[in-house]
Amino acid sequence: MQNILNDIILSNKKCTANGKVASYIPELKNANIDDLGICVIDKDNNIYCAGDYKKKFTIQSISKPIILAMALMDNEWHHVFSKVGMEPSGDPFNSIMKLETNDTKKPCNPMINAGAIVTTALIKGKNLQEKEERMLSFFRKLAKNNSLEINKSIYESEKLTGDRNRAMGYLLKNDGFIEGDVEETLDLYFKQCSIEVDVVDLARIGLLFSNYGIDIETGERVISENISRMVKTFMVTCGMYDASGEFALRVGIPAKSGVGGGIMASVPRKMGIGVFGPALDEKGNSIGGLNILEDLSNKLELNIF
Numbered sequence: 001m002q003n004i005l006n007d008i009i010l011s012n013k014k015c016t017a018n019g020k021v022a023s024y025i026p027e028l029k030n031a032n033i034d035d036l037g038i039c040v041i042d043k044d045n046n047i048y049c050a051g052d053y054k055k056k057f058t059i060q061s062i063s064k065p066i067i068l069a070m071a072l073m074d075n076e077w078h079h080v081f082s083k084v085g086m087e088p089s090g091d092p093f094n095s096i097m098k099l100e101t102n103d104t105k106k107p108c109n110p111m112i113n114a115g116a117i118v119t120t121a122l123i124k125g126k127n128l129q130e131k132e133e134r135m136l137s138f139f140r141k142l143a144k145n146n147s148l149e150i151n152k153s154i155y156e157s158e159k160l161t162g163d164r165n166r167a168m169g170y171l172l173k174n175d176g177f178i179e180g181d182v183e184e185t186l187d188l189y190f191k192q193c194s195i196e197v198d199v200v201d202l203a204r205i206g207l208l209f210s211n212y213g214i215d216i217e218t219g220e221r222v223i224s225e226n227i228s229r230m231v232k233t234f235m236v237t238c239g240m241y242d243a244s245g246e247f248a249l250r251v252g253i254p255a256k257s258g259v260g261g262g263i264m265a266s267v268p269r270k271m272g273i274g275v276f277g278p279a280l281d282e283k284g285n286s287i288g289g290l291n292i293l294e295d296l297s298n299k300l301e302l303n304i305f
Contacts, residue, residue, distance in 0.1 A: 004299055005038055005050035012036065012291045019279030019287040022259040027157035031057070031261060031278035036288045039199040040296075041207045042271045045216055053199050057276055058154045060258030062202065063139075063192040064116045065209075065231045065239070070138050071110075071122040072227045080122060083177045084115040088238050088245075105175045111238035111256065114168045120192065121178045121185040128184045135192055141222060142208055143201040144215075155194035162190060197262070202274025206266040209235075209254070232266055236304075243283045251293050252303030263289040267302050 013036055022028040037052035071080050085108045107115035125131030140148045169182045178185055208215060209232055213223030223231075235254035240247040247255065253273075255265040261278030263286055273296070277288030297303055 001040065001042075001046070001048045002050070004296070005040065005048055008292050008295045008299075009036055009038060009051035012288050012295070015291055016277060016279040016288045019277075019281055021261075021278045022280060022284070025154070025157050025161055025259070027154045028058075028260060028278075033279045035261070036277040036292070037199050037275070038292055038296075039203040039274045040271055041200075041203045041273075043207075043211065043216060043269065047200070047203075049200065052276065055276060056196050056198055057260040057262055057278065058151050058193065058258075059139075059195045059197050059202075059262060060193045060260040061111070061113075061116070062197075062256045062258040062260075062262050062264045063195065064111050064119070065235055065256050065264075066139060066142060066205065067116060067123070067135070067192055068110045068119050068234065069223050069227050069231050070135065071119040072230065073223070074124040075122050077230075080119065083122065084110050084118045086234075088242075105171075106177060107172070109234060109238045111234055111241075113165055114172065117165065117169055117185060117189050118172060118177050120189045121172075121180065123188065128187060131188055132191060135188065136195070139192075139195055142205045143197065144204050144217075145201055148195055148197065148201065150191050151194045151196045154196075155191055158190040158194060159187070162186065165189065193258075197274075199262070199274030199276050202262055202264040202276075203272040204274075206264045206272025206274065208272070209266040210268055210270060210272050212268075232268070235266065240285055241283050243281075243285055247285075247290070248305070251290075251297045252305045253293065253297055254304070255293065257285045257289070259284050261286045261289070263293065265293060268304060270302065 021031045035052040039049045172178045173182045212225045213228040232254040239256040253265045257263045263275040265273040275289040277286040
């Protein structure tokens with residue numbers, strides 16, 4: 001496995017030159033476009049890393065399946081899906097159009113920004129501080145890393161430039177999909193996206209989902225099997241923005257990407273994978289990360305279909 005990862009990183013290094021780092025959040029422009037790293041943790045808890053695997057980055061949209069799991073743990077599933085849909089959108093992750101044009105005005109799914117803002121609003125807590133503490137504690141538990149923190153400079157940058165997300169929030173509030181204070185929901189959303197991780201953290205979380213919510217080390221059930229299954233299904237159908245269909249054909253692994261350059265993948269009953277490469281394609285996915293996962297899927301026959 002180690003030799004495979006080393007070779008895959010080496011062979012895909014050159015493709016990072018074809019992408020661009022995210023710039024709509026000013027702090028993300030500071031990323032090194034040449035970085036590329038991977039971590040694989042298998043069902044026997046063997047850990048394999050290669051490339052720039054020690055680099056820290058913010059989780060961004062990879063937080064969405066985790067927050068969805070938390071929302072489903074805090075609420076009945078039919079209540080969650082009365083607020084957000086279950087279908088791919090076919091639009092960019094930050095599109096606002098269908099909040100006005102579809103029949104229900106409900107966000108299409110929890111993996112686009114509008115849907116994720118709704119699921120964030122469903123997190124329980126008597127105030128923003130309690131919700132933030134519960135959220136961060138949940139992320140730490142899934143990653144088995146108590147040192148996870150919110151990157152304050154990224155958070156402040158997101159909050160300062162988050163006008164499009166703010167517009168979505170108020171539309172959703174107006175149409176009854178968000179209860180409570182919109183600014184509080186948006187603040188929590190910006191904070192969840194700004195949690196700093198590395199590829200080992202992502203692989204740990206992916207491994208938990210791959211094992212249907214059971215910690216392989218302790219045997220503890222952290223997430224129910226049903227919720228874990230639902231989350232992975234959304235990762236397959238909607239996890240790679242509007243390139244999810246192509247990714248399913250080429251790679252065939254439940255995965256979720258983020259504009260920080262990370263991708264979390266979960267191969268059922270086999271492994272969790274974390275990838276980092278901040279050079280993004282036009283749809284907001286890591287160019288190097290996509291190629292790495294395709295190569296790995298082909299070499300190890302990981303395609304679930």
